[in-house]
Amino acid sequence: MTPIISLSHVTYAYPNSDVPALRDLSLTINKGEWVAIIGHNGSGKSTFAKLLNYLLAPTEGEIKVNDVVATEENMWTIRDMVGMVFQNPDNQFVGATVADDVAFGMENRGVPRDEMIKRVDAALAEVQMAPFADREPARLSGGQKQRVAIASVLALQPKILILDEATAMLDPTGRREMIALVHELKARMGDDLTVISITHDIDEAASADRVMVINDGELMETGVPEEIFANADQLRRFGLAVPFAEQLKEQLRVRGISVPNEYLTTEGLVTWLWQSISTK
Structure with a gap:
């Protein structure tokens, strides 16, 4: 298997904090994997996600994305490869219509208009939102908004899709539909798409190829979902749902x-x- 993300002894401490959010974290994620990162609130999961997209820079250690070292100099190269979908899609919407919103990131990157139109159409088709291209994002349901947020990321053709608590604000039906959508994307795109789920949702984590447990900034366990979820006592010790x-x-x-x-x-x-x- 080919590593696409590697962290070597990464530590991150927020300014004015005596306790690092992440401590001496070393791990590898392979190309084409779907990895779920789980942990209790405040365990460091979202900090981990922001480091991968260079929204934060590590205090110590080294991060590589597709063999590119995450530095300020390489920041935009990293961000072209790593797309993020957050918990509240309303925070990502800037366009007057769904199509405008999907096009926004490409406009900022100078993608030619003809190519942009093709990518908007293709991305909306990927998430089954093509009929809503002219709709106002505010008039969509929660699940539909998340589909548009994913389309906005897919249009940029990233190698890695990070879902940072992307199902947290959805109802059970919406969560199931979102997990099914990710399954469909992975089935179609194969090793061309690596997915990282930052999640509290057990069903979402159970859908991944591999689960990593972060507890108080440290990597505690990694394994297939069957191994991780079979140990109920350990999950409870880490403050996680069984x-x-x-x-x-x-x-x-x-x-x-x-x-x-x-x-x-x-x-x-x-x-x-x-x-x-x-x-x-």
């Missing part, structure tokens, strides 16, 4: 029922329960 299926398995064990040791999604547990009932 997936519903794991909570239910704990309650079944208390009642003397033998359940699978491996991690199961809610759908997987329902299937196992039905199979267990049908064999009795």
Whole structure:
């Protein structure tokens, strides 16, 4: 696998803070991966995201994005490669229409108009928002706004898409639709798109190829979702929610029922329960 992001002994401390937000962080994210970064509020997740886009510069250590060292000199090269979608899409909207908003970033980068029109159309089609091109962003639902925010990033053709709590303000249906959209994008774009989810949402994290747990600025665990979410006690120690299926398995064990040791999604547990009932 080819690394696209690498951090080597990265520390970041906010001005006037005695405690670093991130401490001696070293990790690698590979090209084409979908990695979820989870941790309690204040653990350093969003700081990590801002460092990758050079919205913040590390106090110590080195960050490389696609072999480019993140420095002030390389700032715009880094930002061309890393696109970010934030929690509140309203903070990213500047255009009078959806199409205008998707075009805004390209206008700032001097993309020729003919090319810009093609990219706007393609990006809106990617997120199933083409019929809303002439709509005012303010009149869209929360889920639709996030789709437009993603289209605005995709139009810039980044190598890396960072979702910084992008599903946090959505209702359950909106969150499911957003996760499904990312799955669709990854299926179509393959290794051409690396996704990093900064999230509290267990379902979003469980959809990733790999999960990293950050606790009080330090990388505590990394592994596939099945490994990370199977350890309920450890999740609680890190101040994280335990997936519903794991909570239910704990309650079944208390009642003397033998359940699978491996991690199961809610759908997987329902299937196992039905199979267990049908064999009795």
